[in-house]
Amino acid sequence: MSTNAQVHAVEDHHDDHGHHSEQTFVTKYIFSTDHKMISKQYMITGIFMGVIGILMSLFFRLQLAWPDHTFTLYEIFLGKWGTDGVMDPSVYLALVTIHGTIMVFFVLTAGLSGTFSNLLIPLQIGARDMASGFLNMVSYWLFFLSSFIMLCSLFVEAGPASSGWTIYPPLSALPQAIPGSGTGMTLWLISIAIFIASSLLGSLNFIVTVINLRTKGMSMTRLPLTVWAFFITAMIGLVSFPVLFSAALMLIMDRSFGTSFFLSDIYIAGEVLHHQGGSPVLFEHLFWFLGHPEVYIVILPAMGIVSEIMATNSRKPIFGYRAMVASLLAIAFLSTIVWGHHMFISGMNPFLGSVFTFTTLLIAIPSAVKSFNWITTLWRGKLQMNVAMLWCIAFVSTFITGGLTGIIMGDSALDINIHDTYFIVAHFHLVMGISAAYGFLAGVYHWFPKMFEGRMMNKKLGYIHFWVTSIGAYGIFFPMHFVGLAGLPRRYYNNTSFPYFDDLADINVVMTIFAIITIAVQVVFLYNFIHSMFYGKMAGKNPWNATTLEWTTELKHIHGNWDGPIPHVYRWAYDYSKLNKDETDFVIPGQDFIPQNVPLQDNEDELDH
16 A cells, blocks of 8 residues: 555544544543553653662662661661661662663663653654554553562562662572562563563554554655654564563573573582573573663664754754664664673673674764764754753763763673673763663653643753753763772672772762762752643743644644644655745745645755755
């Protein structure tokens, strides 16, 4: 079926979507099939999980900075693991484990893709909704269930999972290994299995929607870069998430049914366990085949968001549109063949290590293309330095900073010296965690009026949030590079047992002070977010003078997006500051942007991008 035929079929099928009968509270706000409401559900759930994950990081930063002090916070929040204000060593690794799991999967993955893929894909391609509203709803509630189970694991008798967010065997495969290997680990595995089911349903929905439901004139080369990023992210998830599901399934079988996929020659307290033939390295391969593409599942949506907001606020076309799309595709492909660089010290063949080094360094090329294109988009632009734009510029900064250290880690000879040190923590927090969070925050500030029917977030509070957070993030993670190069190992409960690291104690204190300040200022964001939902200043339909289709919808949300025919598309997504043929004025006099649904004028040629 041709694209136009598909479009007309879709329009005929959805003509009455703007005229639904009245919905109940349950059908509108809870079991909604409207992509806009589902995006808000993902966002609010992700923010809630993020608050929990950030609080956990506060607890173990306090422990690292002042290991001999007592904190009432421990007693309040950790219960029996914080008796008399002293953190139990057995819960420290559990906090690190659940913090990493929550932030990587439940905040950065679901928070970014779940929120913005759901919000923007139908609006920006000119569709009434996702291909399947029902599956979209099921996807969210599976995500909510997996989040609930993960939180429940915090309250089991023996404590939550505590083998690191990578859950390497044998700690994760033997329920009797340590307290955190018991029921808490079982709940972790169940939660992740349900999360993967949610992600796969979402990915299928996103892919089918982009391919089949584009409005008339919306060719693939006219798609906004946000949609390209969400589309490619969904394809990566569809390829890699089933591999982690298989690893989790085999791990459950090793734990509960006596198999030996990942176990061999295991002794506990002198007792020989009946396991042979398995290999924990097999689990590493399966985990990192998802684990490294997961980095790009997290960062690609942020890249798309940053590209869109930068073009809008630079008032000029995105530089190198086709190169940006090509680099997204190259990153997607290369991300699936570099997983072995996480395993350089696992005993792999040096030749195989050199292959993974080559492919890892190769991925720096499309990443550099994107960075160059962002900087060139800013160059000589008429910059509007609103809050969203500042987050985008900060994203480019942290992405480049963190990416440069990735070149060091990608070299097998160099990585051996810094593996499992704080250098690794610094790298992935900057290049993935902080950068992705900045992309998320940029998206929230930019599309807040679209999510909440025209209300704007407070700009002054946004500036406070940005400057304190961006300075604080570097204050936390930049010094980690140096303590990592000094050899300080990660995931250690107390570094005072090693006199060699005594000189690094003050740096830990400095990082923790920055962490406390940075965490505290997130209260400003939460207040701004919640208050603005109800009392924010009202804006027009298109407060940023943007060109994409989501700004053509009415302020009041309806299930179906457009109250009337779906607009057709006549141009690409980045016609900013476009001059007429005589170059004497803008194509539309006095207006430096042309929305995609505006036909070509007599005094303009379509831009060949």
